[in-house]
Amino acid sequence: MLTTLLYRSHISDDVTIKTLEAMVKKASERNASYDVTGILLFNGRHFFQLLEGPEAGVSAVYDRICADNKHHNLVELMRDYAPARRFGNAGMELFNLREHEEFSVLQAVLNRGTSKFQLTYADRALQFLRTFVEATEKKNYFEVLPAEHWEFLVDELMKPQASDVALPEGQQLFAFQPIVDPMSREMVSVEAKMRAPDGGPAQDHFAGLTPQETYELDLHSKAQAFAQAASLGIEGRTLSINLLPMTLVEVPGAVDYLLREIQANNLVPEQVVVEVTENDVIPRTEAFEQAVRQLKAAGISLAIDNFGAGSAGLLLLTRVQPDRIKIDHNIIRDVHKSGPKQAIVLAIMKCCSALEIAVTAEGVEKPEEWMWLEVAGISWFQGSLFARPAPGSIPAVAWPELR
Numbered sequence: 001m002l003t004t005l006l007y008r009s010h011i012s013d014d015v016t017i018k019t020l021e022a023m024v025k026k027a028s029e030r031n032a033s034y035d036v037t038g039i040l041l042f043n044g045r046h047f048f049q050l051l052e053g054p055e056a057g058v059s060a061v062y063d064r065i066c067a068d069n070k071h072h073n074l075v076e077l078m079r080d081y082a083p084a085r086r087f088g089n090a091g092m093e094l095f096n097l098r099e100h101e102e103f104s105v106l107q108a109v110l111n112r113g114t115s116k117f118q119l120t121y122a123d124r125a126l127q128f129l130r131t132f133v134e135a136t137e138k139k140n141y142f143e144v145l146p147a148e149h150w151e152f153l154v155d156e157l158m159k160p161q162a163s164d165v166a167l168p169e170g171q172q173l174f175a176f177q178p179i180v181d182p183m184s185r186e187m188v189s190v191e192a193k194m195r196a197p198d199g200g201p202a203q204d205h206f207a208g209l210t211p212q213e214t215y216e217l218d219l220h221s222k223a224q225a226f227a228q229a230a231s232l233g234i235e236g237r238t239l240s241i242n243l244l245p246m247t248l249v250e251v252p253g254a255v256d257y258l259l260r261e262i263q264a265n266n267l268v269p270e271q272v273v274v275e276v277t278e279n280d281v282i283p284r285t286e287a288f289e290q291a292v293r294q295l296k297a298a299g300i301s302l303a304i305d306n307f308g309a310g311s312a313g314l315l316l317l318t319r320v321q322p323d324r325i326k327i328d329h330n331i332i333r334d335v336h337k338s339g340p341k342q343a344i345v346l347a348i349m350k351c352c353s354a355l356e357i358a359v360t361a362e363g364v365e366k367p368e369e370w371m372w373l374e375v376a377g378i379s380w381f382q383g384s385l386f387a388r389p390a391p392g393s394i395p396a397v398a399w400p401e402l403r
Contacts, residue, residue, distance in 0.1 A: 002085065003055040005062055006078040006128050008339070009047045009071040010143065023070060024094045031091030036061045039087040039112060041132060043097045046141060047071055048132040050125060052085045073144055077128055077339035086125065088114040097133060106133055140346065142375040144336055147367040152385060152398035155185075173197065174225045175389035176232065178397055179240070179360060179382045182370065185399050188380060189273070190232075191240040192225040193389050215247040219254050223261045230265040232394050240273040240303065245282045248291035255294040269299035273324065276302070278310040285319065292320045305362075308344065314351075322357060326382070329363020336372035349377055367400070 011020075024040060031037065034057030041048040049065075051058050066074055087093065093112065100108050109129065131137050173196075179189040196205035206214050222241050229239045248254045262269055274295060282288050292302055301323040307313050309328040316322070327348060335341045352359050361373045364383030373381070387395045 001055055002052060002082050003058045004078065004080050004082045004086075004125055005051045005058050005076070006125060006339075007047075007049055007062070007065070007074055007076050008132065008141070009074040010141070011042075011045060011047060012070050012072060015070045019070070021094070024092050028091035028093070030064075031061055033091075034058075034061055037085055037088045037091055039093045039095055039109070041095050041097060041109070041129070043132075043135070046132075046138075048129065049092075050087060050129065052082070052087065072146065073142070073336075075337055075339050075342065078125060080124070082125070084115050086113055086115050086123070106130060109133065140342070142372055144368055144371045144375065149403055150367045150371075150400050151403055152367070153401050154396045154398045173391055174228050175391045176229070176394045177382060177389040178387045178394065179380055180386050180397055181379050182381060182386065182400050183374065183379070187237060187394075187397055189238040189240055190229065190234055190394055191242075191275070191382065191389075192229055194221055194225070194242065195391060211246075212250060215244060215250045218244050218247045219251050219257060222258060223264075226261050226265040226267060228392065230267060234271075234394075238271055238273050238301070239267070240275050242275045242277075242305065245276045245280050245288050246284070248295070249284050249287045255291060255298060255300075258295075258300065259298055270301075273301045273303050275305040275326070277305045278307050278313045278316060278328075280310075289320055303360075308348070317351070317355065317357070321355070324358040324360060325352060326360045326362045329383070332361050332363050332369055332373070332383075333365070334369070336366075336368040342372070342376075345373070345376060345378075370400070 015023075020042070031051075031053075034053060036051055036053035036057045038049060038051040038053075051061060053061075062076075089112065095109060095112065097105055110126075173194075174192040175195055177191050177193060178187045179191060180187050194202040194205075196202060206217065209217065222243070225241050226239075251257075258272070258274075259269060262272055295302060302320065303324040303326060304313065304316055304322045305326050306328040307325040308331045313325075317325075325348070327345065331341050331344055335345060349359055351357075358380070359378055360380040360382060361369075361378050362382040364370050364373070364381050364385045366385065370381060370385055385398070387397045389395075
């Protein structure tokens with residue numbers, strides 16, 4: 001099956017044009033041995049390459065490309081299939097954009113095509129090529145330092161805070177995970193994540209319960225979350241709690257219950273954020289919207305968790321207007337080297353900016369993920385890179401430091 005792969009990267013500072021020409025010649029011969037052909041565009045600072053060939057061959061070539069230190073910040077833009085090769089003359093053909101006039105460079109690239117059909121920009125791969133040549137997305141070619149340039153050091157002055165609330169037999173334990181602004185070195189919020197009494201996932205505790213019993217347990221467990229959080233001294237920070245959307249609908253007086261428990265633990269409603277996940281089914285939309293109105297009227301904020309994981313995220317934005325969204329960890333994972341994920345994150349940010357909705361990136365595990373997202377404009381982060389959830393306590397945060 002003929003595979004097409006496109007990527008973009010930054011040239012390393014120590015690579016000269018002579019080095020580049022020799023590299024291309026050697027790579028062209030190697031690519032040909034895998035039956036891989038294509039074209040390499042260079043604008044003086046960035047590479048754009050289109051590779052075509054058998055799937056295994058393209059993957060093998062791209063793995064070698066990713067390991068080459070002559071460039072960095074590789075971003076895979078597209079991996080798709082095609083009926084015929086577009087550029088089949090050589091294993092790798094170098095096209096230096098600086099050697100052509102701006103008005104003629106696009107046609108000059110098309111003239112290198114070998115397809116029996118005329119190459120046109122209706123082709124998605126060639127749309128990417130055109131975008132690179134015209135530099136219309138150059139502002140989003142973010143430079144990200146390699147991970148080894150950073151170390152993450154636990155703040156020695158910030159000792160873990162443990163809850164002194166005694167847990168009755170069979171009660172739910174909560175693990176607390178900070179939400180941080182790394183550049184300001186500030187813990188801005190704390191999320192209370194429910195655990196089963198034995199410390200296992202919350203889903204284990206819900207197993208075997210009827211839907212109504214699940215909603216009742218989901219709501220009433222938050223009394224314990226508020227009590228543990230209050231004992232940890234979260235003054236000046238917000239507290240995020242997770243609720244099933246239908247808990248607010250199916251349990252009578254759910255919002256009033258939350259308000260009573262907030263007050264009982266000397267917290268204030270403006271300090272609390274209720275998180276609902278996008279991928280939870282909300283069959284009674286109007287009733288859920290009414291419950292959200294009650295929450296907001298009382299001063300409690302709403303966040304959509306796991307945004308992008310389900311199918312109703314954009315629709316929810318039009319219906320309930322959350323105060324914050326948390327981008328799902330599956331989108332965040334390896335965002336620094338995935339063109340599709342980068343495009344989705346930038347689109348989410350643009351949409352939320354227009355709606356004045358704050359954005360948090362959750363599930364951040366790698367320095368490169370954090371760096372790309374920070375440069376893209378996100379300020380709040382949650383993930384094991386900074387601190388893992390700690391049962392019954394708020395863990396110390398590991399802050400980024402340049403080596």
